[in-house]
Amino acid sequence: MVISLKDVAARAGVSVKTVSNVVNGYRHVTPATRQRVQQVIDELGYRPNLTARHLRKGRTGIIALALPELGNPYFAELADAVISYAAGLDYIVLLDHTNGRRDQEVLFAQGFRARLIDGLILSPIELENEDLLARGHDAPLVLLGEREYEAPYDHIAIDNVAAARTATRHLIDLGRRRIAFLGARHGRARQTAHLRLRGWREVLAEAGLPHGDALVATTDGYAREDGAQAMARLLDSGASPDAVFCYNDLVAIGAMRALSERGLRVPEHVAVAGFDDIEDGRYCSASLTTIAPHKQAIAQAAVDALIDRLDGDDEAKHAAPRHIRPGFALVRRESTLGKP
Amino acid sequence: MVISLKDVAARAGVSVKTVSNVVNGYRHVTPATRQRVQQVIDELGYRPNLTARHLRKGRTGIIALALPELGNPYFAELADAVISYAAGLDYIVLLDHTNGRRDQEVLFAQGFRARLIDGLILSPIELENEDLLARGHDAPLVLLGEREYEAPYDHIAIDNVAAARTATRHLIDLGRRRIAFLGARHGRARQTAHLRLRGWREVLAEAGLPHGDALVATTDGYAREDGAQAMARLLDSGASPDAVFCYNDLVAIGAMRALSERGLRVPEHVAVAGFDDIEDGRYCSASLTTIAPHKQAIAQAAVDALIDRLDGDDEAKHAAPRHIRPGFALVRRESTLGKP
DNA sequence: CTGAAAGCGCTTACAG
DNA sequence: CTGAAAGCGCTTACAG
Numbered sequence: 001m002v003i004s005l006k007d008v009a010a011r012a013g014v015s016v017k018t019v020s021n022v023v024n025g026y027r028h029v030t031p032a033t034r035q036r037v038q039q040v041i042d043e044l045g046y047r048p049n050l051t052a053r054h055l056r057k058g059r060t061g062i063i064a065l066a067l068p069e070l071g072n073p074y075f076a077e078l079a080d081a082v083i084s085y086a087a088g089l090d091y092i093v094l095l096d097h098t099n100g101r102r103d104q105e106v107l108f109a110q111g112f113r114a115r116l117i118d119g120l121i122l123s124p125i126e127l128e129n130e131d132l133l134a135r136g137h138d139a140p141l142v143l144l145g146e147r148e149y150e151a152p153y154d155h156i157a158i159d160n161v162a163a164a165r166t167a168t169r170h171l172i173d174l175g176r177r178r179i180a181f182l183g184a185r186h187g188r189a190r191q192t193a194h195l196r197l198r199g200w201r202e203v204l205a206e207a208g209l210p211h212g213d214a215l216v217a218t219t220d221g222y223a224r225e226d227g228a229q230a231m232a233r234l235l236d237s238g239a240s241p242d243a244v245f246c247y248n249d250l251v252a253i254g255a256m257r258a259l260s261e262r263g264l265r266v267p268e269h270v271a272v273a274g275f276d277d278i279e280d281g282r283y284c285s286a287s288l289t290t291i292a293p294h295k296q297a298i299a300q301a302a303v304d305a306l307i308d309r310l311d312g313d314d315e316a317k318h319a320a321p322r323h324i325r326p327g328f329a330l331v332r333r334e335s336t337l338g339k340p
Numbered sequence: 341m342v343i344s345l346k347d348v349a350a351r352a353g354v355s356v357k358t359v360s361n362v363v364n365g366y367r368h369v370t371p372a373t374r375q376r377v378q379q380v381i382d383e384l385g386y387r388p389n390l391t392a393r394h395l396r397k398g399r400t401g402i403i404a405l406a407l408p409e410l411g412n413p414y415f416a417e418l419a420d421a422v423i424s425y426a427a428g429l430d431y432i433v434l435l436d437h438t439n440g441r442r443d444q445e446v447l448f449a450q451g452f453r454a455r456l457i458d459g460l461i462l463s464p465i466e467l468e469n470e471d472l473l474a475r476g477h478d479a480p481l482v483l484l485g486e487r488e489y490e491a492p493y494d495h496i497a498i499d500n501v502a503a504a505r506t507a508t509r510h511l512i513d514l515g516r517r518r519i520a521f522l523g524a525r526h527g528r529a530r531q532t533a534h535l536r537l538r539g540w541r542e543v544l545a546e547a548g549l550p551h552g553d554a555l556v557a558t559t560d561g562y563a564r565e566d567g568a569q570a571m572a573r574l575l576d577s578g579a580s581p582d583a584v585f586c587y588n589d590l591v592a593i594g595a596m597r598a599l600s601e602r603g604l605r606v607p608e609h610v611a612v613a614g615f616d617d618i619e620d621g622r623y624c625s626a627s628l629t630t631i632a633p634h635k636q637a638i639a640q641a642a643v644d645a646l647i648d649r650l651d652g653d654d655e656a657k658h659a660a661p662r663h664i665r666p667g668f669a670l671v672r673r674e675s676t677l678g679k680p
Numbered sequence: 681c682t683g684a685a686a687g688c689g690c691t692t693a694c695a696g
Numbered sequence: 697c698t699g700a701a702a703g704c705g706c707t708t709a710c711a712g
Binding site (some may be wrong): 014015016017018021029030035052054055056058093115153 | 697698699700703704705706
């Protein structure tokens, strides 16, 4: 049998209001009353029905985090950070994945799980600006990740062009001259891959080094296998790079595998740099040099932005959309050690 | 302004019951009425308030999946499988992590998030049998993973002893004679590590090969770093193994890193086998031989068991606790190729 | 095939 | 400091 507030009240000989006050730790309850009520609660094993509380308060204390996929360690690590940080602020995180598909992303943006969640942190891949503009006003939304939008929502993203420039510059400083880019994508120019590609291209152009399409390999996705295939294709094409800057660490790990299968050593023959700083990278046979976005800072900024809209004062609630840029760092490891 | 059923009913000139019928796709509504109501719904942008529905039905359609950590790719991959499979059955999964700490596991077992979730799938590390026996009757609980309990709950786990035997036998068949175990734990005998250690020991004993503590390295955790440290310690101790069977793939990846830092090659000098079949293992410089638990089968069995208790007929609901053993496979890769 | 009404279990003005 | 009562937005017997 399920115990309700009413049952506790009856047994303790007080009103439900008083029990509610005790459960919620309000003042203005005599210690004697409080103790008696608490005793009945323990005796009966009463637990508040969260669902009823949610309906009454119009709030659930649940925020959704919609990520492309959990299989990518970057997102798993980020999810971990968001969940932990939100828990410290008494928010529950409902984790969802969109598979990076536009229809799923639109679903979330449109208010999927309305009134189950108080707000949403969404990391879109394919979502378009128009999808956001068409959004019926609903729970607060914070955008995560590197795509750029004009729609008026808080947006947390590191500066991808700058990060890509840093990584590419590092490869040049090693003395490498034929630096390839792995993980470009066809299609729309707002995507993250374009930003990283742009940073790569800018720096090479400034250095007077080759930066044509012959040194760019596109991929369908961003998994290890995509990196391996793209690297193989690039080698077959005769591009003979002496360094590769990869869209992310997974692509880089795949690329290193493809290189070793052809008898090419990292970093002696080809230096490799990735992006994300996932833990796997530290344990590769040549540990992976990478761009480390400050995941903790990203997670905190996203949750803080959302909660400001939810619980902040009127000013915070209606402030202009913010664009927050957490930092990043270049982490140098074995995959870019030494000179060619 | 938030639109409720009542608003829709008023605008469409019908009762709330009828609107509810339309929303829930019940029969027995004239096509004309249905169409009119649907039109108003679209016009007003009405979305049912899930919280109210939950309170009324006494069910939320949410099940929790409490895992030690998301940072371990095995759990991330498993979570992915559970979420996808449950979604197909119209259940939402709330992902939680316990950090493998007993107090947190007890919290979930005791009914944390009562009446927010309909049931719980819990993968315990430190939880004790007595913790389960003390459980106040609450939402259905399914236990996941390899620890063994006497408490009366459905339990999904592969046969760890058999799997460890298979892996160890494989190493013997390669001609290896000094086969170490990496990732033992001090303490209680029910733990998974003990089961895998037992399988290892049994097979070596049967083969008349050394299986003493000199060939066993304990770890504090099961991360890459733990594996690297344990491997280093084992090598320093002069145990000079020609093969290692590791508690899981992460430990194996750490071990391979430690081996390469000492100039030992895999598999030429030391063959390595792991457990879990996480994707990283396929892209190691020597791709990793491993035991592959059927994750999909595990996820399905767990969700099915829970939903049987939730939505099944009386027989299914009150059936004796089941112990389900999904299968596993030995996946042979480069880390155990050839002969010494 | 449709309507009027009760009730899920809370929280919170409103009184006292 | 405590109580009686309304209401959050649904679903569902109960009628008709």
